[in-house]
Amino acid sequence: MSRHDDIKLLRINYLRGPNMWTYRPVLETWLDLGDLENHPSHLLPGFTERLTQRLPALVEHHCGVGERGGFLQRLTEGTWMGHVMEHVVIELLNLAGMPTGFGQTRSTSQTGVYRMVFRARDEQVAREALAQGHALLMATINDQPFDVDAAVHAIRDKLDDCYLGPSTAAIVAAATDRRIPHIRLNDGNLVQLGYGGRQRRIWTAETDMTSAIAEGIARDKDLTKDLLKSVGVPVPAGQAVKTAEQAWDVAQDLGLPVVIKPSDGNHGRGVTLDLRRQPDVEAAFHLADAEGSEVLVESYIPGMEHRLLVVGGQVVAAARGEEAWITGDGTHTVIELIDLQINTDPRRGLTEDFPLNRIDIREDAVVLLELQRQGLTGDGIPEAGRRVLIQRNGNVAIDCTAQVHPEVAHAVSLAARTIGLDIAGVDLVTSDIGKPLSETGGAIVEVNAGPGLLMHLKPAEGMPQPVGQAIIDHLFAEDENGRIPIVGVAGSKGTSQVSRLVAWLLHLNGRHVGLACGDGLFLGTRRVERKPSAHWAASHRLLMNRSVDAIVVENSAGIILSDGLAYDRCQVGVVTDMGRVPELDNHDIQTEDQLYKVLRTQVDVVLADGAAVLNADEPRLVEMAPLSDGEVLFYALDAGNAALVDHRAKEGRCVFLQGGAAVLAQGSSETSGANVDSLRARFKAAGQDVAADAVLAAVATAWALGISPELIAAGLDTFVPELPH
Structure with missing residues (x-):
């Protein structure tokens, strides 16, 4: 059979936030099928059989048919290779342990060129999956050998390199369950939960509430033991030693058997138990000495090793070891x-x-x-x-949470509080965790900062414990979600002016506002960057800024197409118009329906307790109203606008222009607000033009944010337009 040329990957773009395809990050790839445009799957002899032999689980893909085997039906009937590549990549991700259910492939205005997207939590993993999927597909088309296991292994290696560790991932998943957003701050496990001034940070199982002093104490096992002993927590007798000979002397003084361990080790490294003979004690000293700065000799406590997890002063999980x-x-x-x-x-x-x-x-x-x-x-x-x-130790993975005696839990909680850790892994030895330590002769042997959670998430025996949820509940009260008011302003006309006005009104309302717009980057009333900042990176910086408690972001259709939105949800989403911007041509957005799909993204992400603010003078924007999970506020130049009239009849809120002033209306109620004509005159005196509908958009947005009509009016009266540079 003749060999087909490779499908060309014309453009690969990672959309990091909500976009025209979905709420979540995706990898978008432009494919040029070349001569394969004339060879859909059913016209390639043996192709479907070869592909399903390599990827048998493709039978599980529903595709557009909506049932198991749907994609195989499409293959048999005939589908184009861009669509096939989408499913191949998704299946490779599934096999590598990153289940991915979302993908789409759409044609462009150029024959044989397609846009293919798939859900991608990590860009590097997604790029590796795309490369392997591309290679597998071409090998299958041309009936050439291909090592599927090696491809999956390569993706899994990238996943292991790039993705969050299991402890951090469990906490992030618990945050997601509570609708708390997160931002990964480095290539490791440093993660921000929430936005702006309401954020918290975690680094694996450490939080920004974890005391550095407490961490230092926990690393020093001898000091830890002294502090615990002072508050009545049972600990083994022991002493720090400098030499192997001294270790044997102390062991005899304490009484055999003994334990020898490094003072600042972790994960059980260098710990030797139940030592009874001088050669063993001296050999154990050298093992511990190689791990830590100081060596401890302690009385041996009979029983099994246990690890109890304390979060916010409460024992939330316990695991037992076995030899x-x-x-x-x-x-x-x-x-x-x-x-x-x-x-x-x-x-x-x-x-x-x-x-x-x-x-x-x-x-x-x-x-x-x-x-x-x-x-x-x-x-x-x-x-x-x-x-x-x-x-003897290091096998702590049998869940025993339900068996912990209340007095044991009290002692463990007291140990964590004494050291000063908000999250602690407390190691104790006892013959029976269901009895008080005073009855079993058990003792607490270590208190650890930043404990691993895997033993509680995936115990070797017993029930997994919701430790991620416990940590999130510790960081955020029940009525908290880590969110601050975010306003997204999308459109092509006057969006910088709308953003500036809204930020000013939020400032007067007592907020420390971050603003990213075409006029620059602002913190409060201070411009920190003059270069245009209506882009993803600037918006993302504001989300990370602990000093801001409200954010206003200007978004164009081009920004949504190239990067996606910087935030996952917003309090208020504004769409001012359906005008074209130059970037649309580069993204093959040529029709009004295509532009509608892009701009609706801003409305799709409105929170249930938020609002969409839409220009009722544009009929296509009125169509976006049902897309908002929250309230809808319309604005228009004329009170007689049909959408406004209908909306008011349903007790909806509207803003319109009357006698040069903005009128805020709900049902039959009307409140005269900001002097629009006066503000426009001040802009004109400063050498600028601001459209009346842009001012109305700002007024409606402020009202949606809960700012009173009186403050809105006063705020626009005091807004000073900048003079041109």
């Missing part, structure tokens, strides 16, 4: 038995996705010492039936 053993068979070495009897457990793995770690004794000196104490090495072959202890 790891192998049983000899007289044939296999210790290393082989570990792989056969322990590492084959599907709960064990090398990534954070697994609740238990794989054991590699070549990288774990504590395990080697444990074997040595039993007279074995990794290459030794235990006799048949002999049980060999491999690991």
Whole structure:
């Protein structure tokens, strides 16, 4: 069969916020099918069979048919390769562990060129999926070999590199469930929850409420123990030592057996338990000394290791550990038995996705010492039936939240408060978590800042605990969502002036306002940048700014097409007109219906307790009213505008011009407000023109924000237009 040339990827653009396609970020790719425009799927012999053999789960794709097998039906009947690539990429993402349900492919005005988009939470992962999907599709079209597993592995590697860790992802997911927006602030796990002055920040399981002093205390295990002891929390007796010889002396003074550990270690590294002989104590000292700046010798507390998670002073989850053993068979070495009897457990793995770690004794000196104490090495072959202890700690992944005794919970909560941590992982040893520590002789051995959550999210046994939700509830009160008033102004005429006027009125209403518009970037009444700032990056900077408690953003259709909106939802969405802007041609937006689809984005994101402000003098904008989840305010130059009359009849709010002044109307009620003619005259004196409908848009927006008609009138009377530069 003849070979087909590659589909060309003409343009790849990541839309980072709500856009004409969907509320969420997408990767948009322009495809040139070339000669494949004349070869839909049913005209390529064997193509469908080859593709479904490589990606069997394509049968699950509903596509436009709306049921399982829908996409296969489209393949059989005939569909174009741009549409096929969309589904191939989505399926590769599904296989890589990033389920993706949204995709669309649409033709452009140029024959054979299509716009293909798919949901993409991370740009780099999306680009890798696109590259692999493109390669897989072309190999399938041309009946060439392709390694699907390698493609999925490459996407998964990129996902592991780029995506949030499981602890952070759980917190972000809980925030999303409560409609709290988030912004990732770095390539790691530093995340902003909420916008502007109402934001909180997390870094994995640490928050901006986590004290640096408390973190420092928690790293010092000896100091932690002293503080806990002072408030009556049971802790093991112990002492810091400098040498192996001193470690043995202290062990004898405390009474054997003992535990040796580094004072500032974590994740159980360098911790050796139940030491009874001088050679073992001295060997354990050297292991701990290699991990931390100081070595502690402590009394050994019998029982199992437990990790309790404290959030805001409350125990919200608990997990118990278990020892790891192998049983000899007289044939296999210790290393082989570990792989056969322990590492084959599907709960064990090398990534954070697994609740238990794989054991590699070549990288774990504590395990080697444990074997040595039993007279074995990794290459030794235990006799048949002999049980060999491999690991005493580090396997804390059995949920026991429901079994925690109230007195244990009280002691653990007191420990976290004593150290000063708002979120803490408290390690304790006890034989029975369901009994008070005073009965079992148990004790708290460590308090950790920034604890991992995976053991509670994906326990090896027992029920997962909603720890992400607990952290969000700690950061945000029940009636808080981290949002500040955001106003988005979309259109092509007078949008900078509308934005400036609205920001001024918010300022007079007591808000510290951030404004990104064509006139620059403003914080309060201070212009911090003079260059045009009606773009995604400037708006995004305002969302991150802790000093602002209201934001006004100017958006054009071009901005929505090139980047999407910077925010996920807004309090007020304004659309002033359906005028064309130069960028539309570059995005192949040629008809009014296409422009409508772009500009409606601003209305689609209005919150349920917000409002859309629409120019009723433009019939297509009136059509956008049902798209608003919140209220709708119309404005028009003439009180007799049919949309206004109808809206008022339904007790809707409207603003119109009468006698040179803005009138605020609801139902039969009318309030005369701002002097529009006077403001326009001041603009003209400053060498500028402002249209009356732009002023009405600002008045309606301020009213939608809850600013009183009196303050609106006074505010526009005091607004001073800038003189031209």
